[in-house]
Ligand code: C2E
Ligand code: CA
């Protein structure tokens with residue numbers, strides 16, 4: 193085939209490639225190979241020009257057989273001293289000094305080079321080179337090369353206009369510059385910058401962050417991470433946060449590039465911190481919440497296991513919070529919770545370790561570095577609750593029950609550990625509130641039933657209130673030993689759970705607010721019974737009924753009691769309402785109002801469990817009490833305990849001056865009875881004379897009778 197025909201054939205092939213499908217790179221590669229069939233030089237290439245004109249790179253190259261590739265990879269523009277405005281021929285014989293230097297650098301003897309324009313921008317060169325000889329090209333050859341460049345240009349133009357986004361570098365630049373983020377396009381492997389938008393270039397902190405991120409990116413094994421997850425970068429100099437994202441794409445010229453976008457997320461970060469704060473902190477008290485507690489515990493427990501160190505969690509539940517909240521209003525409750533939160537935080541060693549778990553429950557983590565101070569911390573927390581709180585200008589006492597579980601001894605699992613502390617707390621509540629107890633696995637068996645009890649209790653109250661049975665325990669005149677009254681004490685004969693004493697469900701009922709329903713029922717049953725026995729001829733016989741603090745602080749308690757009195761037709765003078773000291777020590781004004789309201793209905797008022805709470809004689813003086821019931825704990829050791837004897841004597845003397853009667857509870861033996869008689873107590877109640885029994889048994893055994901004959 194002669195040269196003429198060869199040229200035509202090659203050109204026909206190349207023109208046919210115009211309509212071929214495939215990428216720009218693929219097509220141009222074929223074109224270059226075709227050209228070499230005719231031109232037969234050692235090398236040919238498409239040299240891509242970087243956007244900022246700082247370097248050129250051989251992106252498609254033809255390397256003749258037995259030839260070495262040319263060193264035109266990311267060649268700095270400073271080294272390329274050929275001014276290619278249009279097709280140009282240079283060789284070692286007929287060029288300028290600068291041009292020859294360039295050829296030397298590239299290792300070639302001659303070059304024909306022509307710019308390829310897309311949308312009037314010079315984006316690449318088409319170069320035909322030879323390393324062996326100085327070639328003088330004839331007109332025909334130059335025309336051929338020029339035609340090839342036109343075809344390449346046409347193909348490139350077609351390809352870019354097809355793709356609207358990349359329709360031109362200028363449009364692309366404009367778009368990338370209008371994006372609020374910094375954008376850097378760089379060679380995926382070498383990190384050469386193809387493009388930087390204005391933000392990435394001009395804003396110092398973005399530029400700093402980008403270079404750092406790109407450097408890191410280049411060090412990652414990209415075979416494993418094709419696309420990286422967005423990363424957050426903090427720029428300490430500016431105090432700004434950036435989100436850095438990488439994605440891979442093929443650049444307009446076909447290069448494999450990565451795009452790095454750098455977005456200022458400082459505001460988002462701040463919002464996120466706010467959200468995190470809200471997610472981790474209790475809105476009311478500002479201390480951490482349950483979620484944060486569990487997260488922190490997880491970390492601490494893991495550490496404790498690894499490092500063999502100990503710690504504890506303390507679960508606190510306020511004893512009388514319901515009264516303050518329901519009775520006095522939420523403002524009071526809120527202030528109290530805030531004060532308690534602040535108080536806990538200020539216990540040395542506990543800052544940052546206190547959590548509000550919800551409602552009136554708090555949890556404290558005693559971290560391993562504070563574990564040796566556990567005793568002191570417990571004391572501090574208890575001391576906090578032994579002082580009154582100042583709410584809206586008034587003093588309130590609010591006690592708490594606390595359960596303590598230790599790790600890793602009790603458990604190393606977050607939920608289990610918290611549950612154990614909660615169990616221990618409930619145990620403390622059951623044993624009379626205002627105390628703490630350590631988790632004891634032996635007791636746990638009982639408390640596992642707690643949920644069972646709760647569900648059954650709700651159901652029983654709703655449908656089978658008669659499952660609650662009222663027992664009566666005799667109260668005896670110490671002089672005559674005659675049973676003059678009794679105390680109504682509730683029991684629950686549950687179909688599913690069996691027979692239970694109040695210790696098993698009253699604290700829970702109070703805790704859940706269910707005591708009101710149970711209490712109303714007991715009061716009604718007691719009133720019916722009292723009326724019955726009064727009508728039988730025991731006209732002055734009294735029945736004492738316990739009123740829970742929760743019940744008492746109900747808004748309509750007075751109305752409720754009146755309705756029950758009316759409904760049963762009982763003589764209210766024969767009913768004694770027993771209230772506990774913990775009620776009496778709260779807001780005195782309010783307490784007085786409620787008690788006055790109740791007293792107007794006719795019943796007597798007894799202060800129950802005297803001696804277990806904050807025995808303040810000042811309070812008692814202010815209350816319109818008829819009876820003071822001294823708690824069993826006081827007389828347990830009375831025979832040996834001179835202090836207890838002296839104290840009861842004081843109460844007896846005091847009661848005479850304020851006009852109240854004294855009942856001592858829990859008399860179990862004759863020594864106690866005799867001693868109390870000497871001291872001058874009015875009435876006694878206890879197993880020594882009789883246990884609580886059902887109404888029928890009571891009527892037969894105790895009603896109006898003189899008791900203790902056998903023993904005395
Ligand atoms: P409480 O009001 O102090 O009732 C006296 C408790 O002491 C009764 O226990 C009674 O059985 C017990 N007791 C009486 N004498 C002796 C004795 O000599 N030795 C011993 N070891 N115990 C004695 P119970 O019936 O188990 O009631 C426990 C508590 O449950 C009551 O203490 C009271 O706080 C509460 N409770 C009982 N019934 C009701 C009720 O209807 N409503 C409310 N709100 N609470 C109730
Ligand atoms: Ca009582």
Ligand code: CA
Pocket residue numbers: 800801821823857
């Ligand atoms: Ca009592």
